[in-house]
Amino acid sequence: MNGKIGSVLVAGSGIGGMQAALDLAESGFKVYLVEEGPAIGGTMAQLDKTFPTNDCAMCTLAPRLVDCGRHPNIEKLTYSELLSLEGQPGHFRARVRKKPRFVDPAKCTGCGECAAACLVRNRGYFEADEPEPLDLEADQLAEIERLVQEHGSEPSSIVPVLQGISAKYRWLPPGAVRRVSEVLGLPLARVLRIATFYNMFSFEPRGKHLIKVCLGTACHVKGAGRILDTLSRELEIQVGETTKDRRFTLEAVRCLGCCGLAPVVTVNDDVHGKLTAGEFLKVLDLYPG
Secondary structure, three states: OOOOOOOEEEEOOOHHHHHHHHHHHHOOOOEEEEEOOOOOOOOHHHOOEEOOOOEEHHHHHHHHHHHHHHOOOEEEEEOEEEEEEEEEOOEEEEEEEEOOOOOOHHHOOOOOHHHHOOOOOOOOOOOOOOOOOOOOOHHHHHHHHHHHHHHOOOHHHHHHHHHHHHHHHOOOOHHHHHHHHHHHOOOHHHHHHHHHHOOOOOOOOOOOEEEEEEOOHHHHHOOHHHHHHHHHHHHOOOOOOEOOOOOEEEEEEOOOOOHHHOOEEEEOOEEEEOOOHHHHHHHHHHOOO
16 A cells, blocks of 8 residues: 555443554554443453453553543544445445433543433432331331431431441442431432442441451462352351351452462451461351350
């Protein structure tokens, strides 16, 4: 080819699509990066590690995201669909349908509020005109009032207030959540959305001691799966469940930030590493009911 003619269309904005778009853009071509989703990046960000170097997936992905976002030769067509492609090499004609967003892309911060409130995908929620009486014990009501006095009654206090309730009762009683909604002047739907976003909150009663088994790459290789199976069998519960005596709750996580101690299991705030399944069962004796 003697000179650059026309432009280039890259379908799909995963790690391969972004790299292809960057290579072409650096060569002087105008590139249209078409992605059916609302944002570029693909699914690589969902990976913990990448083979064979075990590098962090986002460490590989993030520089390409930034470069594609600011490169003057790359135009991103997100939330778009390639309808047809006709012609011959060097002279293709593509038809792309760009779906309506109903938001201004120039002002979008990626907060996700529009998706959460979308009336097409979600049923509208309306507060009841006359809410049912609170199913709340006197000590729980007093504890909520104490936490509100400590952290304030502004909407920004919602997370520390919920943290205090969770620390006291090891779960979020429904009546407590409703009372927090009333005291802070927030819609119940917003309180529930915040509470369900963070995995430190639970709407089911948890045990006195919370066991977290790391199943990240390093811990998995060192036998964390066998530890989890052993705990599940010995405690007679599955992941996410609590023993009948409310002594232990079993959870599986993807990273605890201490891969050098793999396999790692935490009980409450205590970290236990480099243990076999049998050795860890003896550790449970340190946590009475």
